[in-house]
Amino acid sequence: MIILLFIGSLLVVLLFIGYILTSITTANTTPKVETKEEPGDNDYEYSVSPNTATRRYFELTEKAGVLYRNKKYYESLNCCYQIIANIENIKKEFSDIKYCNKDFIFYTLMNLFQIGINDIGDKTFKGICSSDIITEGRLKEDIKSQIDSEINYNMNADIVKNVIQYFGNLNILSEIEISDYLQEINLTLKNKEKYLADKEKINKVIFDSLKNGKIRQKEIYKLLPGLDGRYILPFIKDLEKQKIIVREKEGKDYFIYLKK
Known part of the structure; x- marks a missing residue:
């Protein structure tokens, strides 16, 4: 009788140990399901797959900068135009575009001050204004910042004046602002002559x-x-x-x- 009780207890212990070992093995072999974090403010570039409108946006922005630095202003401006021509598809994929740097806008402005207002330049800038990717106030600040950097001894005064007038015709710059800029240009030219x-x-x-x-x-x-x-x-x-x-x-x- 005592022997039977001992054997029964031993079987219970062995069954318990077997259960524990089985649980550990199952836990180690069950694949883990990883949760993917949402991209943060600075991670949007890494969430973009190749051959999308957004990827093309980054490529064209970089190309516009390279071409501008190589003084290929018409080609650089054309890159900016391609961006704005596809801006609706870009906005669908790149929801944060309104809150991120948009260097192609600066490249657009810089190119306009180099070559003046042509058909592509006009379409590109008006496309920027109607794209809802930048506020009117911020765009005006960017324009004024660019004008300030353009007024110097080496500027093409006629082109700079014409571009300023163009912004005035679009009611982005007031008549008083235009007058002040034109006076500053004329004073710079006078100082250059004296120099x-x-x-x-x-x-x-x-x-x-x-x-x-x-x-x-x-x-x-x-x-x-x-x-x-x-x-x-x-x-x-x-x-x-x-x-x-x-x-x-x-x-x-x-x-x-x-x-x-």
Whole structure:
């Protein structure tokens, strides 16, 4: 009797151990189901599959930048036009586009200031305005920022003026804003004329003075009494940078002479 009870208890223990081992084996062999996290604000690029409208959007934006930097403005603008022509499909796939950087808009503006308003430029810009991917206020800020960077000595003033007037005709810039910009352009052109005239005058004095050899830098200042020495110095340094003259310090003075 005692032997039978012992055998029964042993069987119960063995059955329990077998159950435990079976549970562990099942847990280890059951495949895990991983949950995929939703893309965050900065992860949208990685959720885009190849050959989609959104992928093409990124490719065209990058291409527009490369072409612009290589001064292929018409080709760059055409990339921007292709984006805006397909913007509705892009918006369906890229729901965050309104809240992300849209560099192709800047490339559009930069190209317009290089080549002026043509048919493709007009369609591209008006497409941007009606695309609902940027607010009117933000677009105006981008335009004003670009205008500020375009007004300089090297600008094509006629093109810059025409593009500004174009934005005025679309009621993006007010008449007062247009007037202020045109005055700034005219002042820049006037300053450029003075700069070029001063450059020619200063260079002539320098070259005439150096015909007989080395001269003190301060002597150049004395030969140009109508100009401040601090204004003249950059012109001298520019000639040095071009390796036309040499500046050497001797004691407390600088001497300059023509480079051989």
